[in-house]
Amino acid sequence: MTFITYLPFISSVVSFAFAATVLKRYIDHHRRPHLLLWGIGMIFYGIGGLMEGLHGAFGWNALVFRLWYLFGAILVAAWLGQGTVYLLAKRRLAHALMILLGLGSLFAVWRVFGATLDPTLMTGGELSGHAITSGGVRILTPFFNLYGTIALVGGAIWSAWLFWRKRVLLHRTIGNILIAIGAMSPAFGGAFSRFGLGGALYISELLGAVIMFIGFLRAITPMGESMTAPAAASAE
Amino acid sequence: MKKSPSSKKRSYPAAYERAIPWIIGIMVLAVIILVIIIVSVPLGFFPGG
Numbered sequence: 713m714t715f716i717t718y719l720p721f722i723s724s725v726v727s728f729a730f731a732a733t734v735l736k737r738y739i740d741h742h743r744r745p746h747l748l749l750w751g752i753g754m755i756f757y758g759i760g761g762l763m764e765g766l767h768g769a770f771g772w773n774a775l776v777f778r779l780w781y782l783f784g785a786i787l788v789a790a791w792l793g794q795g796t797v798y799l800l801a802k803r804r805l806a807h808a809l810m811i812l813l814g815l816g817s818l819f820a821v822w823r824v825f826g827a828t829l830d831p832t833l834m835t836g837g838e839l840s841g842h843a844i845t846s847g848g849v850r851i852l853t854p855f856f857n858l859y860g861t862i863a864l865v866g867g868a869i870w871s872a873w874l875f876w877r878k879r880v881l882l883h884r885t886i887g888n889i890l891i892a893i894g895a896m897s898p899a900f901g902g903a904f905s906r907f908g909l910g911g912a913l914y915i916s917e918l919l920g921a922v923i924m925f926i927g928f929l930r931a932i933t934p935m936g937e938s939m940t941a942p943a944a945a946s947a948e
Numbered sequence: 949m950k951k952s953p954s955s956k957k958r959s960y961p962a963a964y965e966r967a968i969p970w971i972i973g974i975m976v977l978a979v980i981i982l983v984i985i986i987v988s989v990p991l992g993f994f995p996g997g
Contacts, residue, residue, distance in 0.1 A: 854986050869976060876972070878958070896975075
């Protein structure tokens, strides 16, 4: 095992810690839905990383692959993005999109767990959707990822711009910028990986989890306060 | 007439005032590139994942 093989385990731990932080805040702060969905999204992020690590450590396993593809490749971006939709959009629209996402996710579960797999089609040491030989499965990822990218990254950039325009809550501006950067990191890492840059995906996933976590802590902590101290109740 | 605090123009510290617009602009560009990549993969323009 090389150092690169350990990276997914590290990003998995960071993701689960981030999820625990967000879900604790969900419980402590009036159970606002965007926190619940971000927490669920980061659990998916962690599952994806864990499956990558298990593949690197122990080799091919069909269940590991399916869980990686379902949570890491399809669902994570969309569920994180849905959290941002609940934060920024009208509640009725958010509910409607949540129903669509829920139905789409169930469909994805059915398609991924029913797909036929051929691990010999994967090149390199990283997991890849090329192992899926059934039609109509890999085409799901662009829809979920496009929705998630626009909602999560677009929403964070929009929030940062709004706070900057009003010159208020600098910590929220900075936090949203970091969240947007962190959310884009694994997407670009995946693109570089497809072009043969080995290890780019795992490095970018770890960076993404760390930067998003820092961004979240920054966004809930006013300037001048410690991000590691228990945060005071805030509007979020 | 004395200006009330709410009518004073707010600003961030100077470094943030200069950097943030550029950072947001670069990120908007990055999102556009990302969307193009995501849409182009199933069309075969880029290797798929």
